[in-house]
């Protein structure tokens with residue numbers, strides 16, 4: 001069969017083009033009609049980009065075996081979340097590409113004083129260095145009493161800011177920890 005140029009342009013879709021060219025498209029149609037989320041596991045989460053903290057549903061494929069990493073196949077707005085009721089802004093709509101991204105940071109990095117680049121650092125060393133910096137900053141700035149001699153026990157050289165995906169439970173622990181050290185500047189943008 002030799003389609004005319006006009007007939008080829010009128011075809012409009014790949015499936016019809018395939019039909020014009022003589023392929024059997026019934027099987028392709030049947031497979032396309034099955035939704036890609038028909039066999040996925042739904043996990044509810046929160047968009048990490050801004051303080052609106054929209055609810056999202058992450059669809060993953062995988063048999064949940066211990067040595068298998070579930071594969072994310074789709075992310076959409078959560079219609080049951082009162083914040084966004086299923087809607088997502090363009091940033092939230094692109095969340096799938098944030099999860100599946102070769103440039104996604106999966107390990108700690110540090111930029112040393114005077115350096116113009118970030119370098120990878122093992123988790124143990126990152127924890128140890130963070131702890132050491134907190135200790136020295138606290139030792140340098142600790143205020144035991146104010147000008148009137150009242151006990152205040154303030155650690156004023158450090159502040160904490162949390163992200164929009166931090167839960168109430170996480171923030172409870174953060175505030176306990178920070179207040180325990182005397183940190184007074186504590187803030188977060190959580191709405192969850």
Ligand code: SF4
Nearest residue numbers: 047050053054089092
């Ligand atoms: S979807 Fe948009 S508005 Fe909602 S939390 Fe994400 S970035 Fe913010």
